[in-house]
Amino acid sequence: MIAGHYATALLPERTPSAAQLAFxxxxxQLPDLAWFGLTFLGLEPVHTHAGPAHLELIVTHDLLxxxxxxxxxxxxxxxxxGEWRPGWIAAALVAxxxxxxxxxxxxxxxxxxDTQPLGLGLYYSAPYVAVALEAVFAAVVLxxxxxxxxxxxxxxxxxxxxxxxLIFGFxxxxxxxxxxxxxxxxxxxxxxxxxxxxxxxxxxxxxxxxTWTESRPAVEAQVTGTAAxxx
Ligand SMILES: [Zn+2]
Numbered sequence: 001m002i003a004g005h006y007a008t009a010l011l012p013e014r015t016p017s018a019a020q021l022a023f024x025x026x027x028x029q030l031p032d033l034a035w036f037g038l039t040f041l042g043l044e045p046v047h048t049h050a051g052p053a054h055l056e057l058i059v060t061h062d063l064l065x066x067x068x069x070x071x072x073x074x075x076x077x078x079x080x081x082g083e084w085r086p087g088w089i090a091a092a093l094v095a096x097x098x099x100x101x102x103x104x105x106x107x108x109x110x111x112x113x114d115t116q117p118l119g120l121g122l123y124y125s126a127p128y129v130a131v132a133l134e135a136v137f138a139a140v141v142l143x144x145x146x147x148x149x150x151x152x153x154x155x156x157x158x159x160x161x162x163x164x165x166l167i168f169g170f171x172x173x174x175x176x177x178x179x180x181x182x183x184x185x186x187x188x189x190x191x192x193x194x195x196x197x198x199x200x201x202x203x204x205x206x207x208x209x210x211t212w213t214e215s216r217p218a219v220e221a222q223v224t225g226t227a228a229x230x231x
Contacts, residue, residue: 002032003134003138003171004134004135004138004141005029005096005097006206006210007137007145007168008028008096008141009027010142010145010214011145012024012092015218017215019080019081020081022211023080024086024090024093027090027093028097029207030073030097031057031066031101032199036197036199036203039193043059044057055106056112058109058112062109062112063109064111073087073093074087101119102118103119104120104134104137106119124182131175131176131179157216159212159213160214163213166213167206167209171206
């Protein structure tokens with residue numbers, strides 16, 4: 001799951017600042033960003049096995065090693081914004097990433113390949129179903145966000161909608177188009193550093209685009225805005 005994670009970052013605040021948005025979007029992808037970053041240091045090599053392939057992302061995606069990342073996210077929020085609320089939100093977003101990956105992603109383990117595997121593992125067994133689940137997940141989350149905006153009389157600009165179409169619409173369409181390659185891992189391979197760099201650039205660009213488009217001025221609707229103001 002890629003686009004679906006970003007959707008969760010739009011949930012916590014109705015009108016977050018650009019800095020909050022960038023922080024929440026980063027937190028929503030922290031396990032993947034940490035994975036790509038640690039690849040450079042050789043600390044999270046992607047071990048794949050022949051046979052029923054398993055992508056081992058022990059440090060960033062297994063259940064128990066995810067817990068320290070929640071603490072990192074919470075402390076980062078406290079450090080950056082001087083209050084705990086953004087930190088708790090960030091920790092929740094990291095937890096949501098882990099949970100959503102179990103629904104639509106590679107299977108992970110409790111703590112290493114000798115422990116209990118977790119998750120549906122649909123990237124291997126049914127990649128199109130995995131992407132379809134991601135599409136439904138993103139649609140439900142975004143539908144909730146859009147409904148909240150409508151109820152509070154918040155009218156989003158064309159730029160905001162263009163960003164949503166690009167990241168969620170085009171993003172998930174691209175995942176559909178490339179779905180069969182998800183489970184097509186080289187046996188005993190590792191993630192090439194060049195691929196980690198490319199993914200890091202892609203994610204950074206997506207975060208930058210969504211931060212910008214989501215923080216375009218929202219127009220309080222003339223009629224309903226008054227009602228929202230009274231509330
Ligand atoms: Zn992930």
